[in-house]
Amino acid sequence: MKFADGWLLLKKILVGIAITVVPLAIIASGLWSVQQTRVNHPQTKSTSSKVTYAD
């Protein structure tokens, strides 16, 4: 195995990482946005009691 072969493998790995990370970022950010929007939506917000203390 020569240096050129190692470089070829490295390039291949980088292409592989790119086509893994891009879809993952799109889907994960999409799901995160759905979660944030729906959880913060007035109709879906859970009714938790917030305790405040007087000074």
Place this chain on the structure above:
Amino acid sequence: MQIDPAVRKSIFRGISLSIFIYALPVALMYLSFSIKGYKPWQNPLSASQTWFLHSWSNYGISCFVLLLGVVEFLSGLYDRDRWDGNEKLTDLVCFAFPLLLLRPFVTYFGLKLLPLLLPGAKNVFSWVPFWWGFFIICVADDLTQYWYHRLHHQVPWLWRFHRTHHSAAYMGMSMASRQNAFYTIFFSQIYLTSALVYLGLGPSALLVQTIKSMITTLAHSSVTWDKPFYKYRVLHPVAWVLERLISTPATHHAHHAATTDDGVGYYKGNFGNMFFLWDVIFGTAHISRQYPNAYGISHYEKDQWYAQFLWPVFKSKIEGSELAPDGPMVRVDAPLTPLATSASSKIRQVAA
């Protein structure tokens, strides 16, 4: 060797469109929640459903592949002339490698590396309803594999990592796993789906992987299950939908043909694995409802199994081969001998 400018343009156009396709299931899910006022984090999948999927994914698929292999053996696919010692070793090593080494490697990635890469993100999306998760993973996994596969055909310096999958002069279920080790190890969709499982979409991923394994194994098989759909007129509407939606033996065998652009064989396209729909969307589809007369690579001269499996670490001793130390990146097609064409055709008829 440079990529053809028209191909380069087509790749960039396709990748741009893919970004929207990846986001589509999530956008549709959001729309559905908004209309119904749905609160998905209240309906987790039952333990019995998960157990069934896990068992079927582990044992059901293994039994299915074994049964299909037996049918292919009995129908005479693996004769001694075609399936010689070198081909046997290539097929068997490629079949065993993912089972013995890749699974532990991917498991390690999922259990040890992902918590380091995505700390605190375990099961954050476990609220995604099962069928929406199924839709998301179907698109994510298979579209990623489409691009991974297509790039290995259309980017000249990537071709030799995928050549082993195309070198056999026959089609059978073992072709599905006949790959160079580096092609298999760096399968992008495995890591993408592992990450989605880590994020909480595990049960959906099990079902997708089960269905995908069945479709891709059957698409590579010499058992041409799709033939009745083309033969009987009443089934033609079903065939029309089926051959555009999923990979069938006819469309995927065309991808493995020894020649291209002859009206049947088309190794320049039909890259889809589970879904053929990607080829239809991105303009790489060729549907003929016929099966090629010869499979493999026209200039293949039986490179040693270890070179096919571990190139570029080990090189082929066949002079002029693409896998040889100073071999060309991509060789042009050689004229097919009448013997190779007729032998391949005979096997196909027996198997059918």
